[in-house]
Amino acid sequence: MKKLGFGCMRFPLLDENDVKSIDKPQVEAMFDRFLEQGFTYVDTAYPYHEGESERVVKAALVDRYPREAYKLATKLPTFLLKEKEDCARYFNEQLEKTGAGYFDYYLIHCLTTDLYETAKKCDAFAFAAAMKAEGKVKEFGFSFHDTPEKLDEILTAHPEVDFVQLQINYLDWEALNVQSRGCYEVARKHKKEIVVMEPVKGGSLIRVPDEVAATFKEADPNRSIASWAIRFAASLDGVRMVLSGMSNTEQMEDNLSYMDAFEPLSEAEMDMVLRAGEQIRKTIAIPCTACEYCVAGCPMHICIPDYFKLYNERKQTLSAGKSKAYDELHATHGKASACVACGQCESICPQHLPIIENLRLVAETFEG
Ligand code: SF4
Ligand code: SF4
Known part of the structure; x- marks a missing residue:
């Protein structure tokens, strides 16, 4: 399978201040291009675009293509679970919203130390395994945002998971708050394949400081700045897929151009990219990825x-x-x-x- 996945958390918008105002004709055109080029992996989740992402996936993809034309991943909203029955409730709602019939990949969303406790309390792992046994899910895993030690604990307790989804990019490779490298190494130790999220860190690695951009342009004037970030993640052993939250046709065309016939980075290029990450880290004041997870629950409606x-x-x-x-x-x-x-x-x-x-x-x- 080609290694680029279409992340559906940053669809193009008609009104930049309204995350639900998805530009559906543009999304349809993007899915058309994506599939036409032989890419198949599409990744959505319950909360993306305040619930609209799964609906738009139905309208723009599921209703317009045969089921075998794409692989669909979505996620159990761990942060909304209160009791065991909620797993089935959200899952059935997601099946209905997407109309997909089954999910190729189902993930327990956003495991952290706290949310792992929620997942345990609500038997989320057993639920996902049961859905797999029933054929409603082909493979299951979890997305993860915590320390390598916590990842080790979870994978030791749950060897049955098929894969993990990790935040990996050259900026966070050694960053203490994300520890991309540490988490990557733990996943490999457990022999799990990895789906990479945030390879361009919410767009931060599309616009880099001038001196870093100059280094990349010198290395290869024909490659975009974003290409180094996506190819860095895709070059790591054991990475089966790199998700890119593409926000317009132009970004998609750029991604397709180097992920169609993917060439891994050389060792020297990997070193150059990691050095660039060190340089950029010094210039970013607040390393927010604009994932918006914090927004819905803020009692003061602070954006x-x-x-x-x-x-x-x-x-x-x-x-x-x-x-x-x-x-x-x-x-x-x-x-x-x-x-x-x-x-x-x-x-x-x-x-x-x-x-x-x-x-x-x-x-x-x-x-x-
Ligand atoms: S501050 Fe909010 S939007 Fe930014 S990374 Fe954290 S949860 Fe996501
Ligand atoms: S009021 Fe402040 S601390 Fe509470 S959710 Fe909003 S931003 Fe966060």
């Missing part, structure tokens, strides 16, 4: 990732003063200073960011 994006841009451009974009955002959302430090967001953030402290910096920068 956390949007504020962090503005803050990072501000730090990179070294500008100062008020921001029109910030003023527009807080007209419809809570201000950064409205945070009541309830901690909901920090408990769910897969990047383990100190969100409360970071919002204080945002408030000082834009409200002061």
